[in-house]
Amino acid sequence: MSSPSLPGDDASRATSAASPGPDPRAPDQVAAEIQAEITDHLATAAERHQATGLSEAESREKAQQAFGDVREIGRRCYWIKQGDSLMFRGAIALLLVVLAVSLAAVTVRSWQAESRMAEQIGALTAQLKELADRPTAPLAAAAPSGPIEIKGRMFVGSPDRPAAGVPLSVINVSDGKLVRKVVSDSQGSFTSGPLADGDLALLAPMPDGRLSVQSAPILAYSGVQAPRQDMDLAFRFGRLGLTLSRPLPEFEVEGRGKYESRILIRVQTPRIRARIWTVNAPLPPEWPIFIDSRARSADGQWYYEILDNAEVIGGLAGTLLMGDEGQFPSGECLVVATVMANNPQTGEPPVARSQGGFSMDFHALHSNAGPYALRAWSLDAPPADYFWIRHHIEGQRRQEEVRNQFEHFGDATKVPITAGAKTLIRIEVPDDLEAQVRATLESTTPAPEAPVSAPFNLRAKITVVGSEPLPAAASD
Amino acid sequence: MKANADLLRGALEPVILEVIADGATYGYEIAKAIEKASEGRLLAQEGTLYPALHRLQKQGLLDAEWAVSPEGRQRKHYQLTPLGRKQRQALRKEWTEFTRAVNLILGIEHVQPQLAW
Numbered sequence: 001m002s003s004p005s006l007p008g009d010d011a012s013r014a015t016s017a018a019s020p021g022p023d024p025r026a027p028d029q030v031a032a033e034i035q036a037e038i039t040d041h042l043a044t045a046a047e048r049h050q051a052t053g054l055s056e057a058e059s060r061e062k063a064q065q066a067f068g069d070v071r072e073i074g075r076r077c078y079w080i081k082q083g084d085s086l087m088f089r090g091a092i093a094l095l096l097v098v099l100a101v102s103l104a105a106v107t108v109r110s111w112q113a114e115s116r117m118a119e120q121i122g123a124l125t126a127q128l129k130e131l132a133d134r135p136t137a138p139l140a141a142a143a144p145s146g147p148i149e150i151k152g153r154m155f156v157g158s159p160d161r162p163a164a165g166v167p168l169s170v171i172n173v174s175d176g177k178l179v180r181k182v183v184s185d186s187q188g189s190f191t192s193g194p195l196a197d198g199d200l201a202l203l204a205p206m207p208d209g210r211l212s213v214q215s216a217p218i219l220a221y222s223g224v225q226a227p228r229q230d231m232d233l234a235f236r237f238g239r240l241g242l243t244l245s246r247p248l249p250e251f252e253v254e255g256r257g258k259y260e261s262r263i264l265i266r267v268q269t270p271r272i273r274a275r276i277w278t279v280n281a282p283l284p285p286e287w288p289i290f291i292d293s294r295a296r297s298a299d300g301q302w303y304y305e306i307l308d309n310a311e312v313i314g315g316l317a318g319t320l321l322m323g324d325e326g327q328f329p330s331g332e333c334l335v336v337a338t339v340m341a342n343n344p345q346t347g348e349p350p351v352a353r354s355q356g357g358f359s360m361d362f363h364a365l366h367s368n369a370g371p372y373a374l375r376a377w378s379l380d381a382p383p384a385d386y387f388w389i390r391h392h393i394e395g396q397r398r399q400e401e402v403r404n405q406f407e408h409f410g411d412a413t414k415v416p417i418t419a420g421a422k423t424l425i426r427i428e429v430p431d432d433l434e435a436q437v438r439a440t441l442e443s444t445t446p447a448p449e450a451p452v453s454a455p456f457n458l459r460a461k462i463t464v465v466g467s468e469p470l471p472a473a474a475s476d
Numbered sequence: 477m478k479a480n481a482d483l484l485r486g487a488l489e490p491v492i493l494e495v496i497a498d499g500a501t502y503g504y505e506i507a508k509a510i511e512k513a514s515e516g517r518l519l520a521q522e523g524t525l526y527p528a529l530h531r532l533q534k535q536g537l538l539d540a541e542w543a544v545s546p547e548g549r550q551r552k553h554y555q556l557t558p559l560g561r562k563q564r565q566a567l568r569k570e571w572t573e574f575t576r577a578v579n580l581i582l583g584i585e586h587v588q589p590q591l592a593w
Binding site: 033036037038047066067068069070072073076077080081 | 502503504507520521522523524526527530531534536542545547549550551552559
């Protein structure tokens with residue numbers, strides 16, 4: 001077996017391709033690395049077995065058995081490394097056929113060989129080389145010559161409304177760096193000019209200046225024609241509406257006074273992000289995405305509401321998160337709701353509605369002056385649910401902690417958003433909220449520090465119950 | 477007893493990040509570290525490890541370097557990237573929460589009402 005050509009041949013140590021995304025190196029180099037890595041594993045294992053007294057042949061056989069199917073493992077590694085690029089070149093079907101034929105041929109040959117392990121490694125080499133060499137041949141004839149160029153057009157809402165004079169950035173999504181900046185002409189058309197190979201994306205400001213739109217990644221490589229890019233700079237959004245299964249309860253607990261309840265809702269939209277998407281971040285569920293420099297979350301901006309009965313049933317007309325913060329791009333958003341029951345202290349100011357996403361603007365629900373003289377009870381939810389109260393008590397210093405705790409909300413309900421429509425959700429206020437509060441108070445309450453305000457938090461189920469069209473000019 | 481393959485798929489990547497964080501660097505060593513730590517329950521076949529390693533490298537969670545082994549072979553050594561270290565923490569937390577949820581359903585663990593911090 002010939003020794004593989006590796007990056008480390010000329011030096012004692014060398015860095016392998018480690019950046020996320022498709023492996024940029026030549027396919028045969030990738031194949032050689034996979035082969036070398038597997039060979040090292042098998043050889044090391046065989047040496048360990050030999051050291052225990054097994055013969056060379058027995059050791060190899062045992063190492064092979066423990067490893068599993070060398071060809072299959074090698075093939076899977078190769079596809080992990082190169083699959084994206086190959087798929088992009090439209091050679092999937094061809095490769096699968098080639099692979100199947102190669103595997104069949106190698107399988108037959110390997111059964112005939114005397115040394116099974118050596119045969120399989122040899123077959124793997126041939127197979128990977130073949131795989132590496134094939135895709136480029138049929139594409140060469142159709143490949144455009146010269147450097148890569150991205151062309152397209154920007155418009156607002158419909159193709160007959162060109163976005164003229166709009167600055168367009170070409171960015172490399174491998175590292176987020178700016179590659180080129182161009183401006184659209186009077187028809188909204190643009191041409192990037194010659195570009196180096198790379199995984200690129202386009203970024204353009206939207207008309208209201210609040211957001212920018214980032215296109216899906218464009219895999220721009222020599223020999224491949226980059227698809228034409230037409231970008232709609234209009235922000236199409238939907239909204240969320242709310243109903244409750246029953247009014248938020250107010251109830252008496254003997255010896256404890258009157259309990260009130262509020263609802264806390266958190267909404268996260270994965271298509272609005274604080275920063276441009278790069279390969280280091282999880283893929284968004286849909287493209288394009290929208291970049292809001294005011295946002296804080298790199299993987300989807302979140303917003304919240306804290307509401308009482310009057311607000312849910314009355315003044316909001318069932319619409320959550322008014323203004324820009326309630327404008328959700330189409331696709332799925334994630335919603336979590338918790339019902340909080342509390343025994344407000346005498347003399348507290350009335351509760352005011354809280355809403356936000358970019359700052360923690362909680363109003364005075366619990367205004368105990370003492371140093372964190374507050375106890376919260378989670379009936380079924382993780383501690384994260386009541387950190388907002390800590391925030392209020394402890395002031396701005398807790399802002400970051402509160403935000404991070406909210407980001408750990410799990411098992412959110414996926415709610416579909418449709419542009420131009422309001423999706424209606426129903427919050428199930430748990431029927432046993434009062435009973436749970438009473439039972440917990442009776443069974444486990446320690447002697448509290450005074451004054452104590454003890455909110456109980458209980459996760460509420462959310463169901464999507466329908467949608468209704470937004471008024472034509474609904475911007476708020 | 478070997479782990480169910482479906483369960484293994486979800487567990488392997490966090491396990492790999494753990495053993496690399498604990499000092500294992502190359503494929504055979506990582507496989508043996510998993511075998512030892514799991515008392516042979518996790519890796520049915522050592523080769524299963526490699527697609528997972530390559531996937532983690534592609535995701536930017538692992539960095540890799542080639543070096544010459546004491547036996548004179550080329551050997552690929554892995555280490556966690558800063559992103560990998562972050563993901564390791566996230567996966568630990570995610571796994572804890574997931575197993576807690578499953579345990580609750582299976583009745584393996586009893587949870588008392590949670591008091592305040």
